[in-house]
Amino acid sequence: MSGFVLSAQLLCVWVLGSELTFELPDNAKQCFYEDITIGTKCTLEFQVVTGGHYDVDCRLEDPEGATLYKEMKKQYDSFTFTAAKNGTYKFCFSNEFSTFTHKTVYFDFQVGDDPPLFPNENRVTALTQMESACVSIHEALKSVIDYQTHFRLREAQGRSRAEDLNTRVAFWSIGEAIILLVVSISQVVLLRSFFSDRKTTTTRVGS
C-alpha cells in the first residue's frame, strides 16, 4: 500500500507544464526538449504573436526521431498525444523560410495532469460533492485562463499590425509629399532647360 502511494507520488513529481514566449530570429530554428514517461498524455499548443505573415514551421519528434507532428507555415495549432515511449521528446520551431522577419512565438507544452493540491493525498475515499464542485470549477477556470491567453495573443497581434500601419502611414505620407514637391520643381527646371538661350541650339530646331 505504502509502496503504491510512494510510486504514485513519484509519478506525480514528473508532471509539469511549460508556457513560454520567445523570439525566433530570421533563418533560425529553436528546439526544446522534455523527458516524458510512457503513457503520459501531453498537449503542445503554439501561436505566432508577431512578425511577417504570422506563420512558423513546427515539428515534434519522439525519442527515436520519428516525427509525430509536422506542420509548415502554421499560425496557430494544438496537438495532443500520448507518449508511447520513454525518453526525450523534441519539438522545434523553424523560421528558416523567412529572410528578414523575426517572429515571436508562444507555446504551451502540458505534460500529464496538474500536481495534486495535497502531496500526501490518497484517493481511497471518493470526493465529496463540494470537493468535486470545486474541481469542476477549477477546470472551467483553467480553460477561461487559457482562452484569455489566446485572446491576449491575438490582440497583441492586431495591435502590432495597427502600430505598424500607423508608422507606415506617417512615413509614406511625408515621403510622398517630398517626392511631389521635388518632382514638380524638377519638371519645371527640366522644361526650362529645353528652351534655354544657347546660340548653338537655335539653329538646330528643325533636326
Added chain:
Amino acid sequence: MMLSAPAAGVLVLLAWIHPGHALYFHIGETEKKCFIEEIPDETMVIGKYRTQLWDKQTSSFLPATPGLGMHVEIKDPETKIILSRQYGSDGRFTFTSHTPGEHQICLHSNSTKIALFAGGKLKVHLDIQVGEHTNNYPEIAAKDKLTELQLRVRQLLDQVEQIQKEQNYQRYREERFRTTSESTNQRVLWWSIAQTLILLVTGIWQMKHLKSFFEAKKLV
C-alpha cells in the same frame, strides 16, 4: 517493493527537493536567450533554471558544474532593467511587475573559466511560473492550517483574481489599440488633404511659371 518508512520518507523528500525534469533547451557560450512574459501589474513571476554541461570525457551531461554561472537580466515594458544578477549553475529568480506589459527575461552564460564548453553544449532546464501558479498550496495549507475544501476554495479565489487582473489589463490594452487606430485615421485624413493641396498648388505654380517663362521667351 516495500521500503522502510524512513527510507520512503527520505526518497519522497528528495523527489520534492530535486527540481525534476522541466523543459530544456541548448544554449551556446555567448548566446543570449530571451523570453517574453506579457503580464498585468502586481503579478509575481518565479523562474527556476538548472544548467548541465556536456562533458566530452564521459560523453554525458554533468549534474552540476562549479564556476558556471548564468546572468539573468529582466527588463520591464519601458525597457528599464529591473533585475540584473549573476546566479550559479542552479538558480531561482523572482520579481513582481509594477507596470503592465511585456517583460523580457534574458539569460546568458557567464562562465568564469574561459572556453569552458569549447565545442560543447550547455543544457538549460527552465521553468517560469506566473501569477497564481507561483502559489505553493501545500505550504499555504500548512501555514494557515486550512482543510482540503478551504484550500481548494483558496485556489479558486486566486484563479479568479488572476482572471480579473488579466481583464483589467485587457481593457488598458484595448484603449491603447483604439488610440493608435484613431491616430492612424487622423493621419490618413490630414495627409490626404495636405497632399491634394500640395498637388493643386504645385500644378498652379507650374502653369503660371511656365506661362510667364514662355511669354518672356516670346514663344507664346
